[in-house]
Structures are given as structure tokens and as C-alpha cells.
Amino acid sequence: TIEFIVGPIENYEDQLYGYKTAHESFILIKDKAWSEKLEKYAAFLPGLQKALPCEPPYKNETPGVDSDMNVYDAIYYAGDCNAGSKTIAINLPNDEQVREDKGSRKLQLKNSMQAKFDKILVPISEVLIAEEQRKHVKFDAFFENTMFHEVAHGLGLGNTIDKSSTVREALKDAYTSIEESKADILGLWCVYQLNEMGEMGEKEMMDNFVTFMAGIFRSVRFGAASAHGKANMMRFYYFQETGAFERDATTGTYRVNFEKIKESMLSLSELVLKIQGDGDYETARKMIEEKGFIREELQKDLNRIGEAGIPRDIVFEQGAEILGIK
Numbered sequence: 001t002i003e004f005i006v007g008p009i010e011n012y013e014d015q016l017y018g019y020k021t022a023h024e025s026f027i028l029i030k031d032k033a034w035s036e037k038l039e040k041y042a043a044f045l046p047g048l049q050k051a052l053p054c055e056p057p058y059k060n061e062t063p064g065v066d067s068d069m070n071v072y073d074a075i076y077y078a079g080d081c082n083a084g085s086k087t088i089a090i091n092l093p094n095d096e097q098v099r100e101d102k103g104s105r106k107l108q109l110k111n112s113m114q115a116k117f118d119k120i121l122v123p124i125s126e127v128l129i130a131e132e133q134r135k136h137v138k139f140d141a142f143f144e145n146t147m148f149h150e151v152a153h154g155l156g157l158g159n160t161i162d163k164s165s166t167v168r169e170a171l172k173d174a175y176t177s178i179e180e181s182k183a184d185i186l187g188l189w190c191v192y193q194l195n196e197m198g199e200m201g202e203k204e205m206m207d208n209f210v211t212f213m214a215g216i217f218r219s220v221r222f223g224a225a226s227a228h229g230k231a232n233m234m235r236f237y238y239f240q241e242t243g244a245f246e247r248d249a250t251t252g253t254y255r256v257n258f259e260k261i262k263e264s265m266l267s268l269s270e271l272v273l274k275i276q277g278d279g280d281y282e283t284a285r286k287m288i289e290e291k292g293f294i295r296e297e298l299q300k301d302l303n304r305i306g307e308a309g310i311p312r313d314i315v316f317e318q319g320a321e322i323l324g325i326k
């Protein structure tokens with residue numbers, strides 16, 4: 001099965017209000033075996049929505065039930081998606097109304113993910129993750145964290161609890177950063193919750209926590225200017241303040257605390273869901289201003305990744321010649 005995606009899709013380029021979207025397209029080949037494995041998770045969306053770690057009014061919407069989730073190998077990226085950082089997962093459409101009425105589609109780009117894991121995430125963990133925790137950096141955990149980030153975009157609310165506007169309108173220029181924060185932290189929470197429900201098979205949640213931590217270092221190298229970058233920094237400093245990880249000054253590595261990162265994940269999820277439901281622009285702005293940038297100590301650690309020669313992103317060799325059809 002060949003999938004073709006095209007259109008004006010993401011608003012990352014519009015740094016004024018985040019309304020205008022840029023054109024891009026993908027050509028993908030469906031991975032049927034992996035897609036089947038993922039199919040079962042769509043059925044859990046309504047249950048996950050009900051179980052969200054927040055007060056009832058902040059989860060009082062029904063997520064689209066026919067959301068489908070599939071895995072692909074990408075053979076061509078063009079336009080906005082091939083201009084800077086390379087996306088490894090897509091969740092479309094972005095429009096809340098269409099999502100609520102029709103559900104959404106999640107596309108996981110597995111070959112791009114595997115390349116980033118092997119060439120970037122593992123080498124980063126060898127520099128910045130405490131030695132005894134490096135064994136927890138696993139591709140399956142990376143795949144799950146990324147996959148459930150996309151699932152989590154479908155959780156929470158599309159409209160504020162007083163129904164006066166959409167969350168997007170209420171949070172204006174802060175919306176994208178807060179929405180990405182939600183997807184990141186609730187994505188991790190989905191894995192945790194499904195594991196608690198016994199739906200994840202043999203799993204060590206510590207793998208997901210440590211891989212998630214290594215993932216923050218990978219993502220934040222793209223800078224804190226983008227919505228994803230700000231979301232990463234807010235979470236990093238929230239984790240630091242709540243003791244989810246500690247930096248070992250002698251080795252310059254980071255160590256995750258299992259119990260504390262779990263608590264931190266739950267309280268940050270609740271906070272973000274509340275900001276969205278209240279359409280609380282003030283608190284959203286304040287969080288971005290206080291935490292949405294890279295402080296000096298972290299910058300020095302990021303420089304060590306650069307000095308180790310670890311690439312920031314993958315670059316595609318693509319086209320008819322590579323495919324041997326020219």
C-alpha cells in the first residue's frame with residue numbers, strides 16, 4: 001500500500017500567531033505487520049480519555065473513535081517537512097472540529113525513527129545518561145513514546161470548559177507549545193496507563209522513562225525557538241524542579257528517579273490539561289517565559305554532544321536514482 005500525503009499542514013513557520021500553514025508532502029509505504037500490532041490501541045482512546053489524571057471537567061469530551069494508527073517506511077519527503085528537522089510521526093488533520101467528528105490518522109515513520117535512534121539517540125545517551133541506566137535506552141521504548149505522543153494529541157479538550165472558544169484560539173501564540181507539551185507528557189502517561197492496565201505485555205516502564213529523558217536531549221538540540229523546543233524545555237525544568245532526574249556533577253550525566261519521574265509526569269499532565277481547559281493564556285505565557293529556554297548548564301552539556309560529533313538530524317538521500325528507477 002502506497003500512501004501520499006499533501007497539503008498546507010503544519011503552522012511551525014508562523015511565529016506571529018501560529019495560524020498560517022506551510023505546504024509539504026510525503027510518499028510512504030505501509031508496514032502491514034507493525035500496523036496490525038498498533039491497531040488495537042485505537043480502541044483504548046475513549047478509556048484513556050476517561051482515565052486522564054485531571055478533574056472531570058478537563059476531560060469532558062469524547063475523542064474520535066475511528067482514529068487509525070499505521071506504520072510506514074518513508075520513501076520521499078518534500079516541502080516544509082524536508083526543510084529542517086525531519087518528522088518521525090504525523091497526526092492529521094489538525095482541525096479540532098474534523099477530529100471530533102471524524103477522528104484522526106496517525107502515521108508512524110519507522111525507518112526514519114530507527115535511523116534517528118541508532119545514529120543519534122544511542123550516541124547521546126552514551127554521553128549524557130548515567131552509565132548504569134543506559135541499558136534502558138531501547139528502540140521499542142522510543143517507538144512507543146513517539147507513537148503515543150501522536151495518540152495524546154487526540155486526548156484532552158478541543159474547546160475550553162466554559163465553551164467560549166477553542167483551546168487553540170484561547171491560547172493564541174502559546175497554543176502550539178502547550179499542545180506539544182501535552183502530547184509529550186500524556187504520550188508517556190499513555191504507555192504508563194496501558195502498562196498499569198496490563199495491555200503492554202512484558203514491559204519495564206523504566207525503559208520508557210530513561211529513553212524519554214534521552215529523547216529530550218535529542219530534541220532540544222534543534223533549539224528552544226520552535227514550539228517543540230519550548231515544550232521540551234518546559235518539561236526538562238519541570239522535571240528538574242520536581243526531582244524527576246538528577247545531574248551527577250562528577251560525570252556530567254543524568255540519572256532518572258523512577259518514583260519521582262512518575263509523580264512528576266502525573267502532576268505535569270494535570271497542569272497542562274488545566275491550562276488548556278481553562279484557556280489560561282496568562283499561565284501558559286508565564287510557563288513559556290520562565291521555562292521555555294535553554295539555561296547555561298544544559299547548554300554546556302549539549303555542547304558536549306556536539307563535540308562528540310553526534311549529528312543533530314538525519315538528511316535524506318532520496319529520489320528516483322536512490323530507488324534505482326532512473
Ligand SMILES: [Zn+2]
Pocket residue numbers: 149153180183
Ligand atoms: Zn506533536
